Amino acid sequence: MLRVDKLSKTFNVNGFEKDVLKDISFIVEDGEFICILGPSGSGKTTLLRCIGGFESLSDGNMQVNDQSISGPGIDRMMVFQGFEQLFGWKTVKANVEYPLKINGIAKNKRQELVLRYLSMVGLEDYKTYYPHQLSGGMKQRTAIARALALEPRILLMDEPFGNLDAQTRNSLQIELLKIWSALKTTILFVTHDIEEAIILSDRILMISGSGEVKNNIPNQLERPRKPSGEGFADLWDLLYSHLSD
Amino acid sequence: MANKSQATFYHKALFVLILLILWETVARMKFFNPLVFPSVTSIIEAFVKGVSSGLLVEKTAYSLYLIMKGLLFSLLAAVLLSSLAMMSRVAENIIDVLNSILHPLPGIALLPVAILWFGIGEGSIIFIIIHSVLWPMVVNFMTGFKTMPKIYLDVGKNIGLRGFSLLWGVMLPASLPYLLSGTKIAWARAWRAVIAAEMVFGAASGTAGGLGWHIYMTRYLFDISGTFAALLAIIIVGILVEELLFKNIEKFTIIKWGMTI
Numbered sequence: 001m002l003r004v005d006k007l008s009k010t011f012n013v014n015g016f017e018k019d020v021l022k023d024i025s026f027i028v029e030d031g032e033f034i035c036i037l038g039p040s041g042s043g044k045t046t047l048l049r050c051i052g053g054f055e056s057l058s059d060g061n062m063q064v065n066d067q068s069i070s071g072p073g074i075d076r077m078m079v080f081q082g083f084e085q086l087f088g089w090k091t092v093k094a095n096v097e098y099p100l101k102i103n104g105i106a107k108n109k110r111q112e113l114v115l116r117y118l119s120m121v122g123l124e125d126y127k128t129y130y131p132h133q134l135s136g137g138m139k140q141r142t143a144i145a146r147a148l149a150l151e152p153r154i155l156l157m158d159e160p161f162g163n164l165d166a167q168t169r170n171s172l173q174i175e176l177l178k179i180w181s182a183l184k185t186t187i188l189f190v191t192h193d194i195e196e197a198i199i200l201s202d203r204i205l206m207i208s209g210s211g212e213v214k215n216n217i218p219n220q221l222e223r224p225r226k227p228s229g230e231g232f233a234d235l236w237d238l239l240y241s242h243l244s245d
Numbered sequence: 246m247a248n249k250s251q252a253t254f255y256h257k258a259l260f261v262l263i264l265l266i267l268w269e270t271v272a273r274m275k276f277f278n279p280l281v282f283p284s285v286t287s288i289i290e291a292f293v294k295g296v297s298s299g300l301l302v303e304k305t306a307y308s309l310y311l312i313m314k315g316l317l318f319s320l321l322a323a324v325l326l327s328s329l330a331m332m333s334r335v336a337e338n339i340i341d342v343l344n345s346i347l348h349p350l351p352g353i354a355l356l357p358v359a360i361l362w363f364g365i366g367e368g369s370i371i372f373i374i375i376h377s378v379l380w381p382m383v384v385n386f387m388t389g390f391k392t393m394p395k396i397y398l399d400v401g402k403n404i405g406l407r408g409f410s411l412l413w414g415v416m417l418p419a420s421l422p423y424l425l426s427g428t429k430i431a432w433a434r435a436w437r438a439v440i441a442a443e444m445v446f447g448a449a450s451g452t453a454g455g456l457g458w459h460i461y462m463t464r465y466l467f468d469i470s471g472t473f474a475a476l477l478a479i480i481i482v483g484i485l486v487e488e489l490l491f492k493n494i495e496k497f498t499i500i501k502w503g504m505t506i
Contacts (some may be wrong), residue, residue, distance in 0.1 A: 054399055072402040084394045089418040089502045099404035102414065132503025150404070 002028040002051070002154060002186065007060035009046055009211075020046050021211045024060070028154075031184040035197035038207030038214075039243060044190045047207065048156050051188065052078045064153060074103060077147035081159040083139045086131040086146075092118070093127040096146045103150065117145040120179055137168040144176070148183070157189045161196070173199055177223070194239045198232060199225045206242055215242055283470040291470035292477050301459070305478050308443065308455030311367065312435040315374030319431060322375075323382035328412050330383075331390045340387075344380055352377035353441045370442045377438035378431040385430065389423025390416055422499050429491060436479060 009021040020043040028034050038044045049055045051062060053072040062069045064076065072078075079085070086095050093114055100110045118124045121141040131139055140160050147155055161169040177200065180187055191197050197204050201219045208214040217239070221231050265285050271277070272284035283291075295301030330337040352373040359369040393416065401415035417424065443457025454462075456475050463471035499505045 052399075052403065054402070072399070074403070074405055076403075078399070078403055080396055080399070082394070082396055085396050085400055087397070087400075087415070087418070088504060089421070089498070098414075102410065103405055130502055 001030055001065060002188075003063045004051070005061050005063075007047070007050060007062060008058045009043070009050060009055065010058040011046075019211060021050070021207075024207075024211075024213050026205055026213060026216060028186060028188065030153075030186055033180055033187045033200055033202045034189065034205055035201035035203075035219075036188060036190045036205045036207060037194065037197045037239065037243070038192065039209050040192055042207045042209050043211040044192070044207050045158050048078070048158050048188060048190050051154075052076055052156050054078075074099070074150045075153040076156055077150055077152040077154075078156040078158065079140070079143050079147050079160045081162045083136050083163065085143050086139055088131050090130075091127065092123060092129050092131070092134070092142050095131070095142055096149050099146060099150055113149045117149040118142075120148070120182075121145045121175065135168075136164055137172060140164065140172065141175075144179075148179070148185070152185065154186045154188060157187060159190055159192070162191070162193075169196070174224070176200070194236055194243065195227065197239065198235055204239065206239070280467065281469055283473060287470045288473040288477060291468070292474035295471065295474050295478070301474065301478055304454070304456045304459040304475070305482060308436075308439050308457065309482065311370050311439050311455060312374060312432075315371050315378060315438075316428075316431060316435055318371075319375050319378040319382055320428065322379055323386050323427070324417070326379075326383050327386035327390060328416065330387055331416070332408075340383065344383060347376065348380040348384070350376070352438045353445070356442060356445055365446055370439060370446070373442045374435050374438045377434045381430045381434060382427045385423050385427025386420070389420025389427070392423070393419040422504050425491070425495065425499065429487075432486065433483075436483070440479075 004024055004026050007021060007024040008019065011018050011020050024047065036044050036047060046055060050057060051069065053069050053076065069076075086092075087098070090098060096114045096118060097110050100113055105113070114127075115124065118127065121144055123138060123141055123145065126134065126138065126142075129138075131142070134142065143160070161172050164172065173196065176187075179185075189197075189200055191200075198219060198221065204215075204217045204219055205213060206215040206217065217235075219235065221229065221235065225232060227233070227236075269285040272279065272282055276282075292301070326340050330340045355376060356369065356373060359372045363369040363372055397415050397419045398411070401411045406414050439455060440457035440460065443455045444461045446454075446458070456479060460472055460475045463469070463475065495505070
């Protein structure tokens with residue numbers, strides 16, 4: 001369980017104090033798929049980076065299973081938006097294996113994990129490729145496999161499909177849901193795309209432009225979800241009206 | 246690909262050939278005194294003689310030994326200094342000041358001081374090499390560390406790397422293009438430093454002296470073909486190191502990894 005309690009984050013921007021996140025509190029149960037939805041500049045990414053341990057908090061605290069978060073850790077693996085998150089000097093296989101190696105996992109076990117997670121994202125035939133030889137979608141798949149191979153408690157995803165074309169994004173969303181239902185990893189997924197949030201989430205946490213939790217909306221539509229499905233349009237309208245005011 | 250690199254080789258070889266023919270023509274027409282402007286053939290003759298007698302090889306080897314000693318030390322020191330600068334603001338400021346003070350100082354200007362401190366000999370030459378090489382390396386390495394995608398550091402920390410393991414596992418490979426270009430600059434600078442320093446000291450240290458001393462002596466003895474033969478030796482070593490060492494390192498690292506075109 002992830003508990004975020006009265007989290008605030010202030011940045012110093014050109015000599016001025018800017019409140020990016022204000023008094024954010026929420027709880028995520030194990031195995032939940034949460035989408036964090038908000039307009040651009042609302043601090044969604046900062047919130048995720050705080051949970052990842054990459055940013056210090058200005059106020060408040062966060063706990064994973066009653067343990068306070070202090071810095072990055074392999075229990076919370078982050079998948080970033082940018083394509084350059086893979087280590088360019090390592091092959092696809094080595095990118096997935098390296099984190100396992102430095103965390104002391106034995107060679108046999110490593111090989112097994114690498115193979116399992118690379119096949120899960122459909123890249124078992126690309127083991128020997130270097131990142132610059134992959135398409136954007138394949139790079140994000142590799143990054144997901146790398147994060148999952150460490151079997152984290154929480155997977156943090158910062159608009160991982162934001163730079164992909166619509167078709168690739170759709171197929172990756174479907175794959176991600178498949179992986180999630182197989183592994184039941186807790187996922188926090190940042191997006192500004194209403195449709196993406198509806199398709200993926202159990203619950204949608206809306207962040208307002210001023211960096212506060214605006215709404216915490218359960219999403220109980222029947223899976224798999226399609227824009228033409230029952231209730232989709234209503235939920236879309238609801239989220240849209242919240243986003244725009 | 247093979248055709249392209251073949252064509253590149255022919256272009257370069259043809260250009261050098263034309264230069265040599267021009268040189269030879271000018272020398273044979275005796276525009277200048279042959280004593281100060283020897284022909285290509287006499288330079289090659291002197292070179293072959295120098296190599297077969299072992300003298301030129303010995304001098305080159307000694308200079309290379311000094312360069313390698315200075316370069317290796319500087320490489321370690323530059324990695325250490327630039328990574329310290331990345332880890333602490335204080336260290337960065339100190340290194341910045343040192344760089345502003347020391348980088349513009351020509352190595353040879355420090356030679357009198359070096360002689361006072363380290364005596365006439367290998368120590369002073371190495372000191373001059375390190376001084377000439379260290380600062381351009383530090384500047385390049387720091388640029389490399391600072392311009393690598395910040396996301397690499399986040400990923401590195403996320404998977405559990407800290408301090409030295411982050412340096413070794415992420416920062417060094419991620420900034421390899423800059424590490425290589427810094428090392429290339431250092432290699433060229435080291436040659437300048439060693440030749441200049443040797444010319445001033447010569448063999449006074451009791452050693453046989455290197456190529457710098459050899460160049461100085463051949464000029465002194467008016468063996469100008471010998472002087473040019475020594476320059477030829479430097480050029481050949483330079484080409485070999487560039488083509489065999491640096492190009493291969495690049496081929497198996499930054500080119501393979503798509504970090505450069």
